Amino acid sequence: MNDKPAFRNDGVAKVTGRARYTDDLSLPGMLHAVPVYSELPRAKLVSIDAAEALHLPGVVAVITAQDIPGSIKFGQIIKDYPTLADEDVNSTGDVLALIVAQTRDQAIAAIPLVDINLEPRQPILNPEEAILPGAEILHPFHGSNLANYHRVRRGSVETGEAESDLIIEQEFTTSRIEHAYLEPESALAVPRPDGVMEVFGSMQHPFSTRRFVASTLGVELKDVEVKTVPMGGGFGGKDDTAALVCARAALCAWHLRRPVKITYSREWSLRESYKRHPYKINYRMGLTRDGLIRSVRVRMVADGGAYCSVTPWVTWRSTVQCCGCYEVPHVQADVYGVYTNNIFCGAMRGFGSPQVNFAIEQLVEMAAERLNLDEIEFRRRNMVRQDSTTVTGQVLDTHVVSLQQVMDVVLAEIDYSTKRRNCSMGDPNQSEWYGIGFAISYRGMSLGAEGTDFNSAILSVQPDGSVLLETGVHENGQGSESAMLLLATEQLGLPPERLRYRLPSTSNIPDGGTTVASRGTIMGGGAVVNAARILKDIIIEMVKKNSDHAVVSFANEELLDANGSRIMTWNDAIRLCYSHQIYPYAFSVFQAPQVTWDERTGQGNAYFTWVYGCQAVELKVDPKTGAVTLLNMVAAHDVGKAVNPALVKGQFYGGMAMGAGYGLMEECVCSEGKVVPANLHQYRIPRSTDLPEMTAIIVENPDPNSPSQAKGIGEPTNELMAPAIANAIFRATGKRYCEQPLRIKL
Amino acid sequence: MIKVNGVTHADYDPAQKLSVWLREGLLLTGTKIGCAIGVCGSCTVLVDGVARRSCKVLLKDVEGADILTIEGLAQPDGTLHPIQQAFLDTGAIQCGFCTPGMVMSAYALLAKTPRPTRAEIRQALKGNLCRCTGYQQIVDAVLLAAERMRP
Numbered sequence: 001m002n003d004k005p006a007f008r009n010d011g012v013a014k015v016t017g018r019a020r021y022t023d024d025l026s027l028p029g030m031l032h033a034v035p036v037y038s039e040l041p042r043a044k045l046v047s048i049d050a051a052e053a054l055h056l057p058g059v060v061a062v063i064t065a066q067d068i069p070g071s072i073k074f075g076q077i078i079k080d081y082p083t084l085a086d087e088d089v090n091s092t093g094d095v096l097a098l099i100v101a102q103t104r105d106q107a108i109a110a111i112p113l114v115d116i117n118l119e120p121r122q123p124i125l126n127p128e129e130a131i132l133p134g135a136e137i138l139h140p141f142h143g144s145n146l147a148n149y150h151r152v153r154r155g156s157v158e159t160g161e162a163e164s165d166l167i168i169e170q171e172f173t174t175s176r177i178e179h180a181y182l183e184p185e186s187a188l189a190v191p192r193p194d195g196v197m198e199v200f201g202s203m204q205h206p207f208s209t210r211r212f213v214a215s216t217l218g219v220e221l222k223d224v225e226v227k228t229v230p231m232g233g234g235f236g237g238k239d240d241t242a243a244l245v246c247a248r249a250a251l252c253a254w255h256l257r258r259p260v261k262i263t264y265s266r267e268w269s270l271r272e273s274y275k276r277h278p279y280k281i282n283y284r285m286g287l288t289r290d291g292l293i294r295s296v297r298v299r300m301v302a303d304g305g306a307y308c309s310v311t312p313w314v315t316w317r318s319t320v321q322c323c324g325c326y327e328v329p330h331v332q333a334d335v336y337g338v339y340t341n342n343i344f345c346g347a348m349r350g351f352g353s354p355q356v357n358f359a360i361e362q363l364v365e366m367a368a369e370r371l372n373l374d375e376i377e378f379r380r381r382n383m384v385r386q387d388s389t390t391v392t393g394q395v396l397d398t399h400v401v402s403l404q405q406v407m408d409v410v411l412a413e414i415d416y417s418t419k420r421r422n423c424s425m426g427d428p429n430q431s432e433w434y435g436i437g438f439a440i441s442y443r444g445m446s447l448g449a450e451g452t453d454f455n456s457a458i459l460s461v462q463p464d465g466s467v468l469l470e471t472g473v474h475e476n477g478q479g480s481e482s483a484m485l486l487l488a489t490e491q492l493g494l495p496p497e498r499l500r501y502r503l504p505s506t507s508n509i510p511d512g513g514t515t516v517a518s519r520g521t522i523m524g525g526g527a528v529v530n531a532a533r534i535l536k537d538i539i540i541e542m543v544k545k546n547s548d549h550a551v552v553s554f555a556n557e558e559l560l561d562a563n564g565s566r567i568m569t570w571n572d573a574i575r576l577c578y579s580h581q582i583y584p585y586a587f588s589v590f591q592a593p594q595v596t597w598d599e600r601t602g603q604g605n606a607y608f609t610w611v612y613g614c615q616a617v618e619l620k621v622d623p624k625t626g627a628v629t630l631l632n633m634v635a636a637h638d639v640g641k642a643v644n645p646a647l648v649k650g651q652f653y654g655g656m657a658m659g660a661g662y663g664l665m666e667e668c669v670c671s672e673g674k675v676v677p678a679n680l681h682q683y684r685i686p687r688s689t690d691l692p693e694m695t696a697i698i699v700e701n702p703d704p705n706s707p708s709q710a711k712g713i714g715e716p717t718n719e720l721m722a723p724a725i726a727n728a729i730f731r732a733t734g735k736r737y738c739e740q741p742l743r744i745k746l
Numbered sequence: 747m748i749k750v751n752g753v754t755h756a757d758y759d760p761a762q763k764l765s766v767w768l769r770e771g772l773l774l775t776g777t778k779i780g781c782a783i784g785v786c787g788s789c790t791v792l793v794d795g796v797a798r799r800s801c802k803v804l805l806k807d808v809e810g811a812d813i814l815t816i817e818g819l820a821q822p823d824g825t826l827h828p829i830q831q832a833f834l835d836t837g838a839i840q841c842g843f844c845t846p847g848m849v850m851s852a853y854a855l856l857a858k859t860p861r862p863t864r865a866e867i868r869q870a871l872k873g874n875l876c877r878c879t880g881y882q883q884i885v886d887a888v889l890l891a892a893e894r895m896r897p
Contacts, residue, residue, distance in 0.1 A: 015849065018817075020775065232842070478840060646837030647837050655880075658877070
């Protein structure tokens with residue numbers, strides 16, 4: 001249980017059913033739209049005949065690419081994604097038309113009546129074949145099936161291998177997986193009388209959504225206002241696809257001048273939404289007899305599917321973190337993001353690190369075993385420490401490097417050394433195999449050299465002393481609004497009930513980038529702290545001018561002097577501000593410290609700070625069936641500072657659970673380009689009975705790079721459990737499994 | 747006649763799904779639809795005290811029944827049910843989409859088993875998917891509610 005109760009500003013609304021998610025909204029005159037998909041993964045679109053569909057009762061319109069007033073294609077990096085496919089079909093997730101009707105059922109009934117004429121083309125489904133010379137190019141305008149290529153060149157791997165006593169090589173493959181947020185995509189677009197297209201949606205990134213909508217409608221950003229409503233989970237998955245759904249709803253609303261809602265069924269969501277990239281990773285590691293890693297050659301191929309989405313950024317993180325959390329003097333990494341006609345892949349919690357960690361955290365144990373070292377000692381000899389240099393040449397000297405601390409905490413909590421002796425290693429005389437395993441990681445915080453990294457906050461104190469807070473951070477369900485509020489209350493010495501988080505809108509606050517990359521708390525929180533400092537300075541200045549008192553602190557709704565004595569109440573100070581025509585209002589920004597990156601060498605200070613984590617697991621394997629039962633999971637992560645401890649732990653638990661699914665259960669198979677699982681009965685995510693009791697240990701080393709001292713935690717928790725399970729399975733069965741999902745072969 | 751949260755309704759299409767009727771007919775949108783095939787549990791409501799997935803129930807199958815949804819759990823003055831309060835206190839809520847269904851399943855469990863073990867709670871909630879929490883704090887919440895509800 002938690003030491004102090006959780007704080008959630010949206011908790012009562014969510015627990016009483018009063019929280020209004022997008023599909024819960026309804027407006028007078030509202031129409032419903034549904035998508036019509038391609039049945040082929042690659043084709044030429046010859047014609048769409050909607051005449052018959054239009055005759056069905058309730059059907060109002062069938063909208064196709066021809067009806068798009070702005071750009072047909074959009075994308076965050078490469079503009080290759082059609083809001084509605086026009087000429088080329090690249091995926092069975094491509095939407096060819098939208099049927100708009102009075103009711104959703106009427107629109108659905110019309111789907112089979114839209115006559116689609118496609119000319120089939122040979123799909124490209126294997127990423128390795130797609131990048132061979134002479135392969136047919138999927139997006140001719142791009143000129144290559146490589147969405148991107150990143151590399152790291154550090155030292156000389158030839159030298160490193162010459163200095164090595166042992167070279168090991170291993171191939172790993174990881175699964176394509178589905179985010180499986182519980183709420184399928186939904187969007188409601190409302191053409192406002194003032195000419196603004198107002199959009200509510202289940203999307204993670206209001207500003208990105210606004211760009212998609214504006215591009216599709218061919219209007220300026222000021223003409224689109226995206227508003228936040230509660231969202232039923234995202235995990236990185238409600239960016240591109242969700243924004244596209246919003247753009248399509250807006251397109252229909254634009255033409256019909258009525259509110260239009262699109263709510264996805266689970267089937268459509270699984271079919272169209274992007275997944276986590278499946279990787280093929282080939283490692284070659286050079287080691288000395290005394291257990292030091294001298295060199296790493298690694299080649300990674302990520303199947304990005306039909307559209308680019310954020311593949312270049314996902315694979316960039318894999319590149320920066322290509323050797324896991326270890327010091328390696330000689331590195332050669334080549335990382336490819338590839339176009340195929342499979343379902344496209346994009347952002348998912350972890351973002352290029354879960355794949356790498358699945359591989360490297362097994363590889364280091366395989367290396368240790370070959371060298372007759374234990375896996376703890378091997379990691380200790382090679383892990384990054386204070387002032388270490390990463391494989392991209394970044395010196396870790398601006399924050400506490402707590403990797404060994406988090407590892408030691410977890411191993412002590414789970415009593416690793418004692419229990420390791422009980423591992424079965426596939427003993428044929430045992431009726432049940434027991435195993436324990438762990439994994440460690442470091443993770444660059446926020447976006448790093450992926451993009452511009454800043455966020456803003458507004459604190460507006462009302463004449464009665466109550467406070468409205470607004471930031472550029474989006475509430476994805478993680479409790480970001482609550483964290484922002486708590487940081488503000490702490491700064492201003494006010495109880496949470498004196499503050500309210502203002503309904504966020506893209507027209508109110510500057511674009512703070514997307515709430516991804518575990519950057520909400522560190523970036524938004526930084527802006528809140530900076531804004532609170534400005535606000536306090538305004539108040540301090542005003543009190544000094546008018547009462548000659550020097551305010552040094554704010555606590556319990558009072559302004560205090562150096563002795564801790566009350567100068568005046570908060571409310572009186574605010575009244576004084578207004579009576580002297582001074583607005584107690586502050587806008588501030590937190591800009592991430594400078595990062596650097598040289599794409600040619602793959603060297604640079606890739607991220608402005610890093611987090612460290614360790615997770616361990618105990619499990620048993622049935623030697624007769626191969627069934628794996630999880631018995632216990634433990635995690636420790638250095639979060640800098642835990643703003644809302646119960647919710648921080650919630651991130652730990654949820655990340656461990658999702659990581660367990662990634663390791664053991666989940667695989668979103670694509671057959672002939674088409675996503676095979678149709679609904680959640682065919683795509684199993686962990687249930688309450690699949691998971692063991694978990695322990696979350698918060699480690700706090702305040703980060704001087706962060707104004708709030710806090711770092712991010714959403715993703716680090718979801719990048720370790722799969723390799724920890726793989727390592728535990730090895731110690732249970734005596735066999736290594738390098739393919740996901742982990743299935744025991746007997 | 748179907749009673750929902752104490753209010754009797756007579757005007758409905760017996761062939762309609764309970765989940766859709768609650769949301770669109772009665773505007774009780776606290777009941778969520780996550781899969782519409784009875785797998786995720788987001789649409790769980792109580793039908794005569796039994797937790798049912800409302801997306802798998804037609805109105806003709808619940809004629810005369812007494813239905814309780816998430817909206818009917820708190821007291822009229824807004825005081826939360828102990829299960830709801832425990833979900834808040836333990837941090838069992840993240841995105842909140844599974845929360846109404848989870849709370850209703852927990853309600854059905856505690857009505858039958860006032861002193862459940864953690865394993866029994868897991869068993870009772872296994873038909874309710876959650877992607878955010880890993881269920882840990884949800885189990886904590888149900889246990890805490892059980893403690894608080896003891897006479």
